[in-house]
Amino acid sequence: MTREIPITARVFPMPSAASDLAVRRGLLHRGESVIIMVTSLLFTFAALTWGYRAKLACGGAPFDQFGRSARFPVGDPNAVIPCYSDLMFLWVGRDIDNHVFPYIHGGITEQGHLFGGVVEYPVLSGLLMWLGAIGQHTDLGFFMQTSLILTPFALVITILLAWMSRWWVLLWAATPALVLYAFHNWELPVVFTSVAAIAVMAWGASASRKTGQRRMSLRTSSIIASVLLAIGFSLKIYPGMFVLPLALYVLTHGELGRSAARRAYDWVGAAWVVVAAVVTTLVAQVPFMIAGYDGWKAALDFQGKRKADIDTNTFWYWGLRPLLNGNIDLYNSIVGVASTLLIILAVVAATYLAWRQYTIDGVFPWIGASFALLAGFMLFHKVHSPQYTLWVLPFFVLLRVPWPAIAVYLVTDVTLDLSIFRMFGYLATNRPTPWYIDAGVQLGVWCHAILLAYFLVTAARMQVREPLASFMRTALPPRPPLTRLADADSAAAWHWLGTPVLTRAGVTLRPLTVTDAPALAAIGGAEPELGRYVPAVPTDTEAALEWIRAAHDDRRRLPFAVIDDATGDLIGTTSYYDVDEPNLAVTIGYTYYASRVHGTVVNPAAKLMLLDYAFTQAGAVRVVWHTHEDNAHSRAAVTKLGATFEGLLRKHRRFGDGWRTTAQFSMTVDDWTQARADLVDRVDQLVAPA
Missing domain, CATH: 3.40.630.30 (Gcn5-related N-acetyltransferase (GNAT))
Incomplete structure (x- = not known):
């Protein structure tokens, strides 16, 4: 009998470790979600820290009798990020420094100057400003306390966007806009309301793990979303526009669309969306109207009297004004009428394009339509502040916006920010503005105008990213990338x-x-x-x-x-x-x-x-x-x-x-x-x- 010659075997260790990970793919799915959340929150925290420190450079001793920093608004002229911040600028001139409760005692002069605690923003933003000033006596203290109030909104926005878009959240958390504008103005609360409204709709439509059915009915989730949008309207106006596409979405039965068993439009559901928005708006506005109607109305009058000047960053100033040979009265009259008219036409156009897309796809694209409405509003409004980029970013995250458009918008946004706020420093010190500052402002203004026109026309056709798309369809979303790789390895x-x-x-x-x-x-x-x-x-x-x-x-x-x-x-x-x-x-x-x-x-x-x-x-x-x-x-x-x-x-x-x-x-x-x-x-x- 012959002796058996044994087989020797060696197995490479790397695949064994990977296979162990793949076997636990359920754990990996949860772990990947944690990785996304933690990573995006770390980026957000880093952006907030950087932005805070950059704006903090505007303030500091010595202070004048109003608590105004002597360094404001120039700060360090050699800093990479201009220090200017509306949070510090508005400390003086709106009676915030005097801790006057907003809108109740003030009004507006014939020259368009606000006084007595009236600010140019809707009532809830004014309330936030008042809260930020409590206990503070300098613009720097006001800035620091307001930043503390705004920070949680940025973090919650990151969490919601990460849940709805996974790694695409980094367009919000890891791009310059959050650094530049998180503590520039009171944008974060209003952005939160619009993002939260979309998240509520997604959560309501997502499949329950227990039943496989929607977590909330379409009417219920849309009413909650409408309330959030109305709160946003009382912060910065623009989320109120999103109530229209949301109502049309409900009217057409949401994701069921034309395939709904009951073909008739849901007029009752759409009416509830509108009513919820109106009631919420009244709850927020009426107490101020009763307590101080003149002050409340002054904020509206200010917007009507506001001029499209050099600090408004619009194509009106850089395009129309030079054509009128210095006739300022004619320029202001044209802008006052044309801006309002074109915004109305933009709403009509965006709604028409979205409805046309509904006839093609069978589902009304309410998120894309909201983006189109926002783009039209930003394009034709008399004011286009750079910080409005924070309004746009969530749509870059949630919709399949072409990469070149996103890249150009964000790059020229940085150019505009670094130019216009340096320009303010030159204007404040009566120095001549260098040519490259003017060029940077114009590049940002015109590129944004062109892209906003593009978004107005195309947004209704843009598809929603995953997993938001699956949430809205009451479907199970595809596994995230790392989990898909683990599944393939398994x-x-x-x-x-x-x-x-x-x-x-x-x-x-x-x-x-x-x-x-x-x-x-x-x-x-x-x-x-x-x-x-x-x-x-x-x-x-x-x-x-x-x-x-x-x-x-x-x-x-x-x-x-x-x-x-x-x-x-x-x-x-x-x-x-x-x-x-x-x-x-x-x-x-x-x-x-x-x-x-x-x-x-x-x-x-x-x-x-x-x-x-x-x-x-x-x-x-x-x-x-x-x-x-x-x-x-x-x-x-x-x-x-x-x-x-x-x-x-x-x-x-x-x-x-x-x-x-x-x-x-x-x-x-x-x-x-x-x-x-x-x-x-x-x-x-x-x-x-x-």
Whole structure:
């Protein structure tokens, strides 16, 4: 009786670690969400810190009798980010420094100057300003306390956007706009209301894990969203415009759209959306109207009397004004009428384009329509403050806005910010403004105007990003990127089998690599008969490289190089393929050898190693072979291994220009004990000395 020569096996460790991660893909899904949240919040915190420190440079001792910093508004003229901030500017001139409760006692002069606690913003922004001033006596203290009030809004916006868009949230958290404008004005609360309204709609429509149904009815979620938008309206006006597309979305049955079983429009649901917005607005506004109507109305009058001057950053100033040869009265009259008229026309155009898209897709695109309305408002309004970029950013995150448009908008926004606020410093000190400052302002103004016009026309056609799109459809969203990779790895051959190196009887099987291409090509080039039954045997190096790439691209295949230990030469190749871990089954094939090793120990040793590893190490219960029905030599060799013929599979595989009928053989773990003993004896006899 001959002595058995053992098989030695080594398995590369990296795939094993990765497979362990993939097995816990449910945990990875949650872990990836945590990674996104933590990363985006860290970016947000870094942006807020940077922005805070940049604006903080505007203030500091000495202070005058009003608590105004002597350094304001220039600060450090050499700083990368201009220090100017509306949070400090408005400390003086609106009675904020005197801690006057807003709107109750004030009014507006004939020259358009506000007094007595009246500010130019809607009532809730005025209330926030008053809260920021409590206990403070300088513009710097007001800035610091207001920044503390605004910070939570930025963080919550990040969380909501991360939930709705995953990594796209970094367009909000990791772009310059948050650094430049987080503490420039009172934008963060109003942005929060619009983002929260979309999040409520998404949450309401998302599938419950318990029932698979919507978490809230369309009417309920839309009423809550409408309330949030109305609160936004009482902060900075623009979210109020979004009530119109939201109502039309409800009117047309939301994501059911024209496929709704009940074809009639939901007029009642749409009415509830409008009523909720009106009631919320009245709750916020009426107390101020009653307590101080003149002061409340003064804020509205201020906007009507406001001029499109150099500090408003609009195409009106830089485009229309030069055409009128200095006729300021005519210029102001035209802007006063044209701005309002064009905003109304923009609302009509955006609504029409969204409705036309509804007739095409069957679902009213309320988020895209909201973006279009915002773009039209920003384009034609008399004021286009740079910080309005914070209004736009959430739509860049949630909608599939073309990358070039996003990039140009953000780059020119930085240009505009760095130019216009440096210009304020020159104007405050009566110094001539350098040409490049004027050029930077005009570049930002005109690029933004062109892009806003583009968004007005195209936003209704922009698709919503995932997972928000799936949430809105009450569908399960696709797994996030890292989890998808883990899922793919969990189905890969190496996930179960690893990448072993097997050695026995002077033959080694190791993973096939691209560096094996020349040797593999030499075998095929010298023996064209190999291609008669083995498909696409490569005969040159280029074809061999492609053959190896295809083997590695097939995630259910594990290709091996067959090495002669005595010489180190590659003498053939074989593979596990059709690897089926759930059913513990593999197929052995894609096998061919150099003719000089035919009839030697090479093939029996290779098959013994592959079978022993599959059954003993990996725990397989079934191994399969496929061969051409006319390949008598191969069929005999597989039968000699102890495999059982299971029949012919007609037109089973493509073969050349046609199809191959395949003879299928198999061996189960029940057969392996006897088959192994026979195969071991056969190998030992072939390697025994003559």
